[in-house]
Amino acid sequence: MSETTAVRVDPSNERMLKAWNGDEGALWAKRAQRFNDGVAAYRDVFFSAADIQAGDRVLDVGCGAGQTTRDAAQFATEGSALGVDLSGEMLGLARRLADEERVPNVSFEQVDAQVHAFPEAGLDVVISRHGSMFFGSPLAAFSNLARATRPGGRLVLLTWQPLRLNEWITTFRTIFAAGREVPSVNLALSDPAETEGLLTSAGYADVRCTAVNKPMYFGQDVEDAADFIVEQHGGRLSDLDDATRAKAVETLRADLAEHQTDRGVFYGSAAWLVEARRP
Template identity: 85%
Template sequence: MSESTAVRVDPSNERMLEAWNGDDGALWAKRAQRFNDGVAAYRDTFFSAADIQPVDRVLDVGCGAGETTRDAARRASRGSAYGVDLSGEMLAVARGLAERERLPNVSFEQADAQVHPFPEAGFDVVISRHGSMFFGTPLAAFANLARATRPGGRLVLLTWQPFRLNEWITTFRTIFAAGREVPTGDLALSDPRATEELLTSAGYADVRCTAVSKPMYFGEDVDDAAEFIVEQHGGRLRELDEAARAKAVETLRADLAEHQTGRGVVYDSAAWLIEARRP
């Protein structure tokens, strides 16, 4: 684990720091490529909207293991790409991959984007692939990002639509509940009207939310997918006795088998592509 005390965070994000700079971040660092493969179908749509130019300065918020930051750096070949995240372990993976890929115009920093002192108007494009939904105080966070976006600069986010529209989330939540109450509630930015109001209040304009649906990849076959999903989502299984755990895993495997395709195990997913401009 990285030294969390070295990271300046807003009090409302301390729990996120504990999670992402702890066990959650360690899992995502270990499984970085699998998480990237899972949402790979969104990649072209996301970067088409970002429209990164060769001289652009790009900020990647919640960059994780840095795939989107490195993608941005390749597009901004005469500019730069700067990724920030709360997870020290994921950033270590990101730096290693950037070095291996010999990308001289990419850098990473462990930081809370809600309070980090970004250079004013320092970026042409601000992007975030599923990393902007966890702020403790979203208005303060996006106001900070708007301040860092140059006039005329762009904000492009990929976020999840309500969980009920995401087959993979509803399925796994129900299976791992194992007859108990299924967790409810959605992540931030799942309501397009509220998102428009939020980003407008933060200092952005021309906010547009476009519904995008793509298949989510979970593994090459049932065994591969089951191992990954239990590792990621199976925390609730620890509260069950051995027989109930075994039954839940059996139910999961049966559902995965129904989603086996020639492209591996895939489930439907639904996201918002959010675009805005700094006036």
């Protein structure tokens, strides 16, 4: 586990640093392939919008274990791809995978994209697959990214639509509440009007949010999916008695069985494909 003191972050991101450079990041590193498989259906539409050219300099914000960064580098054959994240453990995995896959034009840095001094106008494309929703101060973050994007450069994000449109989130939140009240929460960047206003204020233009709905993969069968989901969300049951915890897990398995297909266990998901340009 990495030392949090080694990473300079904006005070508003201290909580995110503690989580992603700690237990949360360790879990995501351990399950990196499953998390990538989960949203794999979004890959083509995401990179089609990014339209990365051979000589482009690409920044991947919240890159995690680096799958999207390595994919970007494969498009930017004469350019480069830099992945940044707060998780030292995930970045370590990202570097190992890049070496194993022999991707020479990719690099990774453990920095807070909200405050990091990227070279001014030094980027052609900024991308983020579900990694741009965790900034303590989104306006400060996107202003910093806009400063680093060259005139005419592009920003492409994948963010979640509201909770009610994401079957997987609402289902698992309800099951792991185990009869208790399900806390209300608003997903960052889930409102197109707010996102457009935010990115315009930050210095981007021509903001467009396109609804994209894809099936999300959770495992090859019920037990495989249950192991993954309980590992990720089971902590929400820790304060309950054994019988209540067991009932919640059985409820989960029953719901997973209803979503079993011949290709695995899938739930509906809904994302926004956000595109913008630096004027």
